[in-house]
Amino acid sequence: MTKRRIVVSSPATIANFGPGFDSFGLCLDSPNDVVTLRRSRAGTAEVKVTGKSEGVPTSPTENTASYAALKLCELCGLENPGFSMTVKKGMKPGSGIGSSAASSVGGSLAMAALLDVKDREIVLEAAAMGEELISGTRHFDNVAAALYGGFTVVADVQNRKVIRIWPPPFRVVVAIPEVYVKTRDARNALPKTVELEDAVRNLSWASGMVHAMMRRNVRQVGAYLDDRLAVPHRKKLVPGFDQVRDRALKAGALGVSIGGSGPAVFAIAQENANEIRSAMVKAFKESVSLRAEAFIASPGKGATIEESQ
Numbered sequence: 001m002t003k004r005r006i007v008v009s010s011p012a013t014i015a016n017f018g019p020g021f022d023s024f025g026l027c028l029d030s031p032n033d034v035v036t037l038r039r040s041r042a043g044t045a046e047v048k049v050t051g052k053s054e055g056v057p058t059s060p061t062e063n064t065a066s067y068a069a070l071k072l073c074e075l076c077g078l079e080n081p082g083f084s085m086t087v088k089k090g091m092k093p094g095s096g097i098g099s100s101a102a103s104s105v106g107g108s109l110a111m112a113a114l115l116d117v118k119d120r121e122i123v124l125e126a127a128a129m130g131e132e133l134i135s136g137t138r139h140f141d142n143v144a145a146a147l148y149g150g151f152t153v154v155a156d157v158q159n160r161k162v163i164r165i166w167p168p169p170f171r172v173v174v175a176i177p178e179v180y181v182k183t184r185d186a187r188n189a190l191p192k193t194v195e196l197e198d199a200v201r202n203l204s205w206a207s208g209m210v211h212a213m214m215r216r217n218v219r220q221v222g223a224y225l226d227d228r229l230a231v232p233h234r235k236k237l238v239p240g241f242d243q244v245r246d247r248a249l250k251a252g253a254l255g256v257s258i259g260g261s262g263p264a265v266f267a268i269a270q271e272n273a274n275e276i277r278s279a280m281v282k283a284f285k286e287s288v289s290l291r292a293e294a295f296i297a298s299p300g301k302g303a304t305i306e307e308s309q
């Protein structure tokens with residue numbers, strides 16, 4: 001039967017997750033973008049954006065959700081069936097919690113459901129094209145985590161091989177200061193080459209992180225949440241990062257890092273999540289006079305098709 005209306009809920013994600021630059025991603029159980037796709041006149045495309053929509057384009061070729069939906073059609077060798085799409089943004093763009101990935105996965109998965117495309121690798125590819133539209137590079141870490149859920153490792157980017165590990169239960173405390181960081185700028189802040197010593201440190205931490213996730217050892221997850229490739233160069237885009245990190249650790253966090261390209265700072269916790277959240281917000285305020293929005297989440301299950309009719 002021809003589908004006419006699809007609703008997809010697509011979650012926030014923490015890319016890099018410490019040592020896994022462009023490779024690791026953690027899916028959160030909230031916040032989510034909700035993409036509603038309705039079939040309309042063949043070949044047409046229309047987008048409406050609601051919720052935390054400031055700065056989100058509504059042109060179908062500029063909005064990541066509709067762009068990913070159009071790319072899904074192209075990748076399947078199908079014509080655009082014609083659609084109107086509503087994207088309810090649950091997260092602001094430029095926050096560091098995978099806003100563009102949530103929309104891209106939402107758009108791509110919704111179109112796949114409308115056209116009865118079952119291949120998840122095509123959904124992932126189209127979603128990564130949506131990411132590329134925004135950041136200038138086709139990185140898979142956010143989209144893989146948003147689509148598959150749990151903790152994801154882009155193990156072979158050329159062959160699009162993604163490994164998913166279901167993480168142990170823990171809390172993720174996220175604080176987003178009132179600064180806007182474009183992924184494109186945060187990527188330009190990185191050096192083109194890295195020191196061998198830094199590469200080796202990251203390799204060790206990343207290996208330890210995968211082991212910790214598989215062994216379901218939350219303390220070790222926190223202990224390996226370190227990075228020498230991106231965080232040292234991006235700290236300047238997140239004023240107060242060192243102070244916020246120190247205060248979160250003092251309040252009981254097991255590890256702290258920058259979410260994706262920032263400015264979100266996230267902490268891993270088993271207990272004291274509320275205290276850690278207050279400590280992080282206070283540290284932004286007291287050290288650099290920045291207001292920060294903060295929330296507590298848990299690892300999530302990935303994008304879901306809420307309605308299909």
Ligand code: HSE
Nearest residue numbers: 015022141183260261
């Ligand atoms: N891995 C990407 C980066 C994630 O850090 O640039 C961007 O959200």
